[in-house]
Amino acid sequence: MTALETLHLIPTVxxxxxxxxxxxxxRHGGVSPLPFASLNVGLNTADAPENVQENRRRFFASLAIDPEQVVSSHQVHQDRILKVTEPGRFEGYDALITNRPDHFLTVTVADCTPILIYDAGQKAVAAIHAGWRGTVARIVEKTVAAMQEQFGTQPADCYAYVGTCIDLCSFEVGNEVADQFDKAYKQFDPAQQKFRIDLKAANVAQLAKAGLPMGQIGISPYSTVLHNLDFYSYRAGNGTTGRMLAVIGIRSAE
Structure with missing residues (x-):
């Protein structure tokens, strides 16, 4: 048993x-066996579909979310943004935005960075999936810009959470990836002759550049690799592992 023996974490921001x-x-509180133990909510894994569906039911039930109000997309590590007008599953988007109540936006991760945004002024939300490709493509900045265009969002009114992902000390990459990152977000390891990338810092910087006050940005203290007993890591699992969900939505007044 670990200190995080719970189905979900609530961002304090x-x-x-x-x-x-x-x-x-x-990864706690589900029904999946190894190597997916136990709360694997990834639809595109080799886990038994009935296990995944039960895990998703438990996760959404723990938050009092009706699965019929959930929005998801098959993510493709690009920078396409979907303005959501109805629940359902879509194809090819790595960021979802909406100003509709009772539409709960989700992204799936297992090392990539989930970013959640709430616009307290215009009552809109965003859920973003940012792996290294999405981070390089500046999907976070583009999502804030899309919220400004679609909803009249003012970045100063926004609150954001940069979620659990692979950490700097674990994310070794070759020059072909490192060359695409600013020097502020990479460190060279002379022993390994590789660079290490800080995805959290890079995405926090994008939020700040988009105009969000730093005091309104929460950052997960956890790592998918260092805290692999509590979170799934694609890298630590050598490609065979479960997935986590990050979710955000606004409830209607009633």
């Missing part, structure tokens, strides 16, 4: 807003 439901799942 959103806790003052009672109308906002936001969370990220852990």
């Amino acid at each position: 959103f806790q003052p807003f009672r109308n906002v439901t936001a969370a990220e799942s852990t």
Whole structure:
């Protein structure tokens, strides 16, 4: 048993807003056997579909979310953004935005960075999947810009959470990846002759560049690799592992 023996974590940055439901799942409290143990919510894994569906049911139930109100996309590590007008599963988007209540946006991760945004002024939300490709493509900045265009969002009114992902000390990459990152977000390891990338810092910087106050940005203290007993890591699992969900939505007044 570990210290995080819970189905989900609630980002503290959103806790003052009672109308906002936001969370990220852990790997605890599900029904999947090894190597997916136990709360694997990834639809595109080799786990038994009935296990995944039960895990997803448990996760959403723990947050009092109706699965019929959930929005997801098959993510492709690019920078396409979908303005959501109805629940369902879509194809080819790595960021979802909406100003509709009772639409709960989700992204799936297992090392990539989940970013959740709440616009307290215009009552809109975003869920973003940012691996290294999405980070290089500046998907976070583009999502904030899309919220400004679609909803009239003012970045100063926004609160954001940069979720659990692979950490700097674990994310070794070759020059072909490192060359695409600013020097502020990479460190060279002379022993390994490789660079290490800080995805959290790179995405926090994009939020700040987009205009969000640093005091309104929460950052997960956890790592998918260093805390692999609590979170799934694609890298630590050599490609065979479960997935977590990050979710955000605004509840209707009633």
